[in-house]
Amino acid sequence: MYNQTEIIKDTSELGAEGELVINMGPQHPATHGVLHLVVTLNGETIKKIEPHLGYIHRSIEKMCESLTYRQFIYVTSRMDYLSSHINNLGCALLVEKGMQIEVPDRAKYIRVILSELTRIASHELWLGAMAMDLGAFTPFFYAFREREMITDIMEDTCGARLTMNYIVPGGLMYDIHPDFQKKVKAFITQFKSKVTEYEDLVTNNVIFQSRTKGVGILSAEDAISYGCTGPVARASGVSCDIRKIYPYEVYDKVEFDEVIETAGDSFARYIVRVKEMNQSIRIIEQLIDNIPEGDFVGKTKNVLKLPKGEFYTRVETARGEFGVYVVSEGGTTPHRIKFRSPGFSNLSALNHISVGSKIGDLMASMGTLDLVIPDIDR
């Protein structure tokens, strides 16, 4: 392991000559989408990273302004497509909060179970993709084996595997599939027996550890000042789990630990996510047998109109804090809407944590930031 500050000093002494500017992306295997990084290199050492955004900007926020409060929820599935259910939940919570809609307990339980399943699915995909960034192809398939079970559950529940669109203001669109509980339990058993394989293949791998430990260190102060949230901030020792701080739905009724690591390096971010998967399993185990009977959707008016004013809700997605900010003029559509996406803030720390490291380290840092580009661009 080398000392990062030493290398930073080293490069700053060199002039502009010998610089190599590389456009990583918008088509590049490691950016997982259309992220464009302009990387200034000195040999193999990174001097500066400048992310260029906008390649997949669809002006979702503007689109939402012309959609009703029932409709705009589903556009958010296309932002962070890996935790689409949680995005939808955030929007639905805002509408429910604004109009004081009572949500039946059954819907709350199912929403939380599916949120946690989404989180696991997202982390599984991240695990595979990050290992692939570091050059190990096999973990990808192992991670997808478990993820497949989750997407199957999703498909049974609402017909879609990725962009679920299962939530309506006041509850859920349909009731769960009769096999839901059985399948979720089967998944939990499978996951628990297979999670050791990741430990063997990835966590305890010497090469993996040497590639991630001490790489891309983000201090707690920097994490806060860059606005990092989610596993990225928690790996730096910042307690920021929305599920704990501002519990929504039934998170205040379940027992789970907020996973916090203090190292702030890529390995800590990796560990946080792996442990979070176990915590999610813990939450699901507590809820899955106790889904109350009753309605799956509360009574709502046909036309939803938010009262005049400003509304903000936040939820914890797989990547961090997802905030929905709506300014309402009292009409059927939002007057102005703004999404606070976790990926954007997390990306802003990339330059800070990678300067002075090697190109290979950039992959480790970028991989563990868990960027989803449509979430950054919106």
Place this chain on the structure above:
Amino acid sequence: MFSLEGITTSVQDWLFMKFNPTMALAMECVIVILLSISLFAILGLVLVLMERKVAAHIQIRLGPNRVGPGGMFQTVADTLKLIMKEGLVPDMADKFLFNLAPFVVMMVGMLLLAPIAFAKNFQIWDINIGVLYISSVSSLSVIGILMAGWASNNKYSLLGAMRSGAQIVSYELSAGFAVLTIVVLTGSLQLSDIIKAQENGWWIFKGHIPALIAFVLYIIAVTAETNRAPFDLAEAESELTAGFHTEYSGMRFALFFLAEYINIFIVCAIGATLFFGGWMPLHIGHWESFNHIMDYIPSSVWFMGKTFFLIFLIMWFRWTFPRLRVDQLLNLEWKYLLPISLFNLLLVAIIAILGWHF
């Protein structure tokens, strides 16, 4: 009993009977060239398929299974596709070097086939400096890679080529020292002598722990030398898109691809020759009947079996480990492998002088 030795001898006798010696020699050359080219093609097809099947089984999937029985002709289909593809040359590339590079890499592979003993007395060229020849020729391939990286006029290619240059030059040392331990034990550079010395047991068993260490060093070093994961920094898909062959397409790319597999075959064949006795069957002490049964297995089968076992080992590495970083790669060589191999060589020299090996 089937043996390649018999076939070659009868062909040679027949040629020398029918034609004058110069003519016969020329015809033998042509036959050898044709054989080695076809060996190249067959090895490429087999190894690519093998890699995909091994990868598939490690990754809990089936692998190619559509073209032919069990996907056997998948690589044939791939080759056809690559032949029909347009071989694009970038606009600002150095066209001459760009076109030359794949052939340089390929040629090195072909040259390296010469001293390998495929079966008992079945060798193209039993040169008396065989091991030296191998280590000197194999280091030429880096020229082809540097050429490709430089001529492509692509920054990714350049970075990949430079990485590859640093890597191959460094790991050549460890590989060389590992090979030298066997040379010290045998006392000869000639491959046929090295094989003959293993008649009563392979060096990996006879050479005590130092031979085992040398074998491990050799496998690590040649994995790096052939640019295979976990040392595939020259290609490093997630970092440099495709490294030195980013700009290559069609048949030129296929040549690089083929050369990679041929190089794996060659280093594994040399590894099998040095440490596992080449075509020598497995003999255990005084188990006469067991040894006799082992003798019945043709020598070419022994050679190929050992070689493919080593190839499998290298493929296994690739699908298990993540990639090293460039500085870690060089640290590993210069700070760990090189001192160990130097010390190991000393140890082997002492063992050889005192005659402690079996």
